[in-house]
Amino acid sequence: MNQYPIMKIKNLSVEYAKGKPAVKNINAEIMNHTVTAIIGPSGCGKSTLLRAMNRIHELYDNINVTGEILLDEENIFRKSPIIVRRKIGMVFQRPNPFPNMSIYENVLSGYTLNGIKLKKSTKNEIVQTNLESVGLWDEVKESLQKKGTFLSGGQQQRLCIARALALRPQVLLMDEPTSALDPIATKKIEELILQLKNRVTIVVVTHNMQQATRLADSSMFMYLGELIEYLPTYELFNNPKNKKTQDYISGNFS
Amino acid sequence: MNVRIIKDKMMHAGVVFVTLCTLVPLFAIIYSVVAKGIGQINWDFFTKVTPNSMEAMLAVAEGKVIPGGVLQGIVGTLLIVLPATFAAVPFGIGGGIYLYEKDNSRLAAVLRMIVDMIQGLPSIILGIIVYLWVVVPMKSYSAIAGSVAMFIMMLPMIVRSTEETLRMLPNNLREAGLTLGGTNFRVMMRVMLPSAFGGTATGILLAVSRVIGETAPLTLTILGSANVCYDPREPNSAVSLLIWEFYNDPNMQSLIWSAALLLLVIVLLLNLLAKKLSKG
């Protein structure tokens, strides 16, 4: 597949309060149709970085961002956050299907929330293809009108992925997508992530190093807000250049 | 048995006993209202206006039920509470959303304090305020004035219940809506408010039940009326106000208890419904 950097992060810093950067001067390029993992000890800024990538951090006041993130050479901070978020989807740590909507409506919620009206047949098609691509269709096709919150945790998370995919995003951000799930559900989500990378570029934050080695083509190691190392995953784990990375992957601090 | 164990058992029994004592007034009040009020509940009670004291006295002297009912009060209560509710719901929900959105701003802190202040305001003071704001300029007591008072009473209750219910929703729900490219407005209307429906509806019902039973501000705003009145600019009556007007008229006793029964049933039903909604 023709690979090129779909996302470029340039000199990105995020400050929660003046002079207290949570993320410091990050430079990185993310290749399309790959899975990139962001690892590091808690509080290292990995979630903050991820949340800046679709500007969801802007919900909260007093957060200051400097630098650029380019998606297909366009700076996302110069565009409407609405458009940016439609192109860069997100899946959260805890599955969060909309409790007021059925499974069917949940898959279509991206369209509803963008005020896009669809024909019934198009709707059915979108619901079916996206539920199929997350392997949920056979499990829920009889109960599409039930509330999404009745599903198991793993099913809910796959529904949330289907919901994000339905908008055909270019990039899908995942913030510790399996940390609230049991091992079996985790395995399914991981298999799904590997299948999906043919369609969409994935950036996943994880605190689980094994998960990073299983999933990611390349990995970023962050520490105290800085990007310490960004290498192909195999190299990062087997041949880290930096002492801190070595310490982290050998479990010397967590 | 050990002294400590005996003490422990005594405390347990004491708590149960005192708790049950707390319920005595509840049952005593319900019993009184039902026992004294049920006799007058008939068709006329809902379809006729209150008789004058003389008619009532004659009927009581002959041992009959008092002719007439509380129609003007029922009409008045509806005429006052319905418009107040229709106005308070959108403004209350709007205010609740504002406080939720602007969580930490200084303006929100001030507003929250004002909302608390209005909520804690003794209702009789609200009566004075609306008297000065509405009755004096209009030069007449009126149902409108009553509605304004009820509106101001309901507003803080709806604001706070909306805000608190929204706050109880998981935070990532709204983030999820926004990552799908929804605008703030759409995420609020399509996801947040519908998810908060139970809590908000409970707040609204409790507010309605609260103002239906409210009397003090009505004495200073609608004054009372012996006849059915549909003109909102005229003085009017209300079920609760009738109880106040007649409570020490010995001829009216049974009619008053029936009005109390009607009020109690409506208020308790609304409370039950609210409780159902908050769970479902």
Next chain:
Amino acid sequence: MNDKIYKYCLITAVGLILPVGVGIFLTLLWDAMPAFEKFGVIEFITSCDGNSVAEGEKYGALPYIVGTLATSFLALIISVPFSLAAALFSGEYYRGKRFAGIIDSAVAMLAGIPSIIYGLWGFAVLNPILVSMKLSETGYGILSASLLLAIMIIPYSASLTKEFIMMVPSELKEGAYSLGATRSDVIAKIVLPKCMPGIISTFILALGRALGETMAVTMVIGNTNFLPKSITDTGNTMASIIANRFGEADGLQMASLIAIALLLFVITFIVNLTGKFIVKKLKA
């Protein structure tokens, strides 16, 4: 585009609440001015209504302030054991059990009963009981009003106290049990001390409710404008004097009643603010 409409709506809602709140205070202050100007603030607060022709038209708030404070504090004291018991019942002894839910709903129903019905019941049932117990000659008075108020505030303090009791971490209680404490030891030495600030704040909030309660009190307190000497005396509260007199008042008398309303407003506002402040601090 849409977000503009959204903001507009919200600002309208805010543009309503803010002026109403500020307006309430300013209106009371403005219309109470004639009374304060004529009698002076301190004099107004510390004197009684004039009752001789020689004094001319003279009003004072003292008996009503005393009546309000007496009924409210007495009600608070009466309500404490009941609220505490109900809170311990459903928050500790029968926590999570079905029976606790039933008790909670019943106590909550007490909060739903309109004030006017409490007043009617007090007038027709409670007063005769007080008379037959020889606690009072007519039944009317501070005692009767306080009893009614106590019943009316129990649900508020009980439910909030229960929340605080349930917030006590179970590790703390388990720690005490593992040292051989009985349940009553745990309640008296761990649970209650731990949530004492919370319980105090709930009673402050309950006091705020009692201070402004109008109809029930007006119907049983006896409506006299002397300084009450004992709890069996009749009297008036700040709220009940307004309910009784405002309809026929004008001129200086109306200004005096509004001045009383302003004082009541300030007192309840401070009490509520203090209570809420503590609750917020503790829940955070």
